[in-house]
Amino acid sequence: MNPTTNQQPDRRTRYAAAMAVRDGDTWPTQYESDEQDYLRRADAAIALADAEQADLRSYEQRLREQHDLDVAEVRRLRDELSEYEVMNPQQCPAGKHADWLVDSERTHACPWCEIERLKSATK
Ligand SMILES: [Zn+2]
Numbered sequence: 001m002n003p004t005t006n007q008q009p010d011r012r013t014r015y016a017a018a019m020a021v022r023d024g025d026t027w028p029t030q031y032e033s034d035e036q037d038y039l040r041r042a043d044a045a046i047a048l049a050d051a052e053q054a055d056l057r058s059y060e061q062r063l064r065e066q067h068d069l070d071v072a073e074v075r076r077l078r079d080e081l082s083e084y085e086v087m088n089p090q091q092c093p094a095g096k097h098a099d100w101l102v103d104s105e106r107t108h109a110c111p112w113c114e115i116e117r118l119k120s121a122t123k
Helices: 011-022 032-085 111-121
Strands: 088-090 100-102
Touching: 011 032
Parallel strands: none
Antiparallel strands: 088 100
């Protein structure tokens, strides 16, 4: 491989050459003044591209931080869910009250029936 064709032109030259080719010119250009003009324009384009890239990197960083927070929240919620998944459903034997969950396999008395019983017993 020819070592001269293997060399990557610097960024400024790549931008200048791309603009020259886009204009239908050659690179290198026929006239030195045209080449200097494309290089000057390349400096402006590079400055804008660098600013845009800085904005994108900043945005990417914020997205990564938000992603890490979201992943942590999902883990927390999954841990919380796993505490409920081991619970057993309980039903009011009288069929009067809402179902509820207990964290043991033992059947519990309906708390609402118990409240009613205790309230009526203390009147
Ligand atoms: Zn009940």
